[in-house]
Amino acid sequence: MRLAELSERSGVSTTTIKYYLREGLLPAGRLIGATTAEYDEAHVRRLRLIRALIQVGGLPVARAREVLRHIDDDSLGRTIRLGAALWALPQEPATGPGTDPEEDRTLAAAAAEVDRLLVSLGWETARELAPLSPVHRSLVVAVATLMRLGYTWDAEVIAPYGRLMHQVAVRDLDLIDAHPDEAEKVELAVASTILFQPVLRALHRLAQEEESARRYGL
Amino acid sequence: MRLAELSERSGVSTTTIKYYLREGLLPAGRLIGATTAEYDEAHVRRLRLIRALIQVGGLPVARAREVLRHIDDDSLGRTIRLGAALWALPQEPATGPGTDPEEDRTLAAAAAEVDRLLVSLGWETARELAPLSPVHRSLVVAVATLMRLGYTWDAEVIAPYGRLMHQVAVRDLDLIDAHPDEAEKVELAVASTILFQPVLRALHRLAQEEESARRYGL
Numbered sequence: 001m002r003l004a005e006l007s008e009r010s011g012v013s014t015t016t017i018k019y020y021l022r023e024g025l026l027p028a029g030r031l032i033g034a035t036t037a038e039y040d041e042a043h044v045r046r047l048r049l050i051r052a053l054i055q056v057g058g059l060p061v062a063r064a065r066e067v068l069r070h071i072d073d074d075s076l077g078r079t080i081r082l083g084a085a086l087w088a089l090p091q092e093p094a095t096g097p098g099t100d101p102e103e104d105r106t107l108a109a110a111a112a113e114v115d116r117l118l119v120s121l122g123w124e125t126a127r128e129l130a131p132l133s134p135v136h137r138s139l140v141v142a143v144a145t146l147m148r149l150g151y152t153w154d155a156e157v158i159a160p161y162g163r164l165m166h167q168v169a170v171r172d173l174d175l176i177d178a179h180p181d182e183a184e185k186v187e188l189a190v191a192s193t194i195l196f197q198p199v200l201r202a203l204h205r206l207a208q209e210e211e212s213a214r215r216y217g218l
Numbered sequence: 219m220r221l222a223e224l225s226e227r228s229g230v231s232t233t234t235i236k237y238y239l240r241e242g243l244l245p246a247g248r249l250i251g252a253t254t255a256e257y258d259e260a261h262v263r264r265l266r267l268i269r270a271l272i273q274v275g276g277l278p279v280a281r282a283r284e285v286l287r288h289i290d291d292d293s294l295g296r297t298i299r300l301g302a303a304l305w306a307l308p309q310e311p312a313t314g315p316g317t318d319p320e321e322d323r324t325l326a327a328a329a330a331e332v333d334r335l336l337v338s339l340g341w342e343t344a345r346e347l348a349p350l351s352p353v354h355r356s357l358v359v360a361v362a363t364l365m366r367l368g369y370t371w372d373a374e375v376i377a378p379y380g381r382l383m384h385q386v387a388v389r390d391l392d393l394i395d396a397h398p399d400e401a402e403k404v405e406l407a408v409a410s411t412i413l414f415q416p417v418l419r420a421l422h423r424l425a426q427e428e429e430s431a432r433r434y435g436l
Contacts, residue, residue: 011368044368048368079430079434082426126425135427138419142416145413146417149266151266161386164389169425169428169429177433197419198359200379200422203380206341208387208407211387212296
């Protein structure tokens with residue numbers, strides 16, 4: 001298809017498509033004349049992902065390019081490729097290792113609690129990846145925030161949440177596995193992380209409303 | 219306790235405590251002299267909640283005051299009180315009913331899909347509250363975003379996620395119910411919505427890493 005049709009199909013203006021081509025987010029089409037290129041379904045799909053990253057995920061263009069580069073890098077194993085793409089996504093606001101020694105103590109205590117939790121869940125790989133993973137880091141920061149505010153953290157209370165979220169993740173990966181194309185699998189995983197997060201969060205709050213009404217009435 | 223001890227106990231500076239008192243976020247202490255007031259455990263707890271709302275949740279002071287007013291309003295039933303407090307929290311970025319007729323059609327289609335989903339989940343109260351609830355609205359907007367980007371929405375695929383999130387909500391409310399004090403229950407619900415969201419999200423992503431590594435190796 002030509003540029004005009006690609007724009008029609010993807011809902012992205014030709015000006016924006018040209019911008020994504022220049023910025024290297026969208027691979028060039030196949031040249032069929034001096035100024036004419038031909039695009040295919042892979043371009044439509046890639047534009048959809050770019051919109052998810054930039055318009056929904058709020059990623060800057062440079063960050064989106066980084067995520068796409070990981071997705072396309074088939075020299076990596078799938079978990080690492082998926083991980084690298086997901087790790088490039090924005091994480092929960094994280095405070096770095098600070099200059100405040102009390103803050104550092106809280107982070108160390110939180111890291112120990114998270115490690116205990118992962119042991120009790122049997123998430124051995126997550127433990128192994130811990131020093132590398134920004135996801136692990138954002139869990140530690142979230143736990144440290146609870147502790148700093150004086151809320152009690154009880155691994156016994158949290159572990160069942162971990163098991164439920166594992167069931168959610170199994171379902172995520174089943175859906176991704178059901179997808180026939182290998183390259184698209186990683187694409188789908190990244191898109192679903194960005195696009196599905198608000199759905200999951202809204203479902204959680206709606207379920208709280210529903211359950212609250214069942215227990216206590218309106 | 220005096221102001222200095224309240225500051226010590228809560229980790230909030232006396233200047234900030236005075237500001238919260240002036241702004242009506244924190245109830246006044248019991249006057250025991252012309253310029254001296256006595257504070258108690260309820261003040262410590264309330265300061266913790268204010269920090270959760272403002273520092274972690276990022277709420278402006280006026281919005282935090284509104285949330286606290288709902289929490290304190292015991293003329294309301296618990297679900298409504300909890301709902302009113304939670305509804306005042308920031309929701310997912312939501313686009314209002316637009317001037318774009320195509321956008322309005324997508325939102326209407328998304329609302330119909332959400333309704334079908336709620337029927338299949340048996341969430342009757344959530345359906346009843348739909349016209350009022352910003353949570354319901356943010357689910358509709360999230361679904362509309364998926365549709366607009368050309369991702370398929372399949373209620374059959376989503377329903378099991380809804381059931382898992384209901385299990386999460388049951389656990390949330392069990393924890394809240396285990397708390398002895400009625401006023402604190404609503405406080406705890408609001409604090410946990412704000413503070414626990416990053417924990418749950420990080421657990422979800424960690425579970426994805428773990429499950430991915432189990433299936434495909436690193």
